[in-house]
Amino acid sequence: xxxxxxxxxxxxxxxxxxxxxxxxxxxxxxxxxxxxxxxxxxxxxxxxxxxxxxxxxxxxxxxxxxxxxxxxxxxxxxxxxxxxxxxxxxx
Numbered sequence: 125x126x127x128x129x130x131x132x133x134x135x136x137x138x139x140x141x142x143x144x145x146x147x148x149x150x151x152x153x154x155x156x157x158x159x160x161x162x163x164x165x166x167x168x169x170x171x172x173x174x175x176x177x178x179x180x181x182x183x184x185x186x187x188x189x190x191x192x193x194x195x196x197x198x199x200x201x202x203x204x205x206x207x208x209x210x211x212x213x214x215x
Contacts, residue, residue: 137164144198152206162201170194 138156141163145152154162170193179189 133164133167134160137161137167139163140167140170140194140198141202143195144200144202147195147199148203148206150203150206152202154202154206154209158205158209159202162205163198166198166201167194170197173197 138160141159141161144163144166145154145159171190174187174190174193177189177193179187179193
């Protein structure tokens with residue numbers, strides 16, 4: 125694994141995490157670094173799930189179905205993490 129692939133995974137994870145945060149219902153008060161972590165995990169899991177469903181790249185270098193799996197998983201992940209992260213604060 126090269127530094128370019130690691131940086132690429134981080135950038136894609138951030139985009140996927142932000143898209144998931146945008147799609148998730150309600151307001152999520154989680155920091156950007158946590159959105160990045162959720163996005164990277166959702167990107168990897170979304171690719172894995174898309175592979176299980178037999179989704180293959182049919183449009184060249186970009187696969188819309190795989191992206192859809194990743195965004196849905198990121199939205200679920202952001203919602204779950206925001207719920208857990210929000211309970212930490214004491215008033």
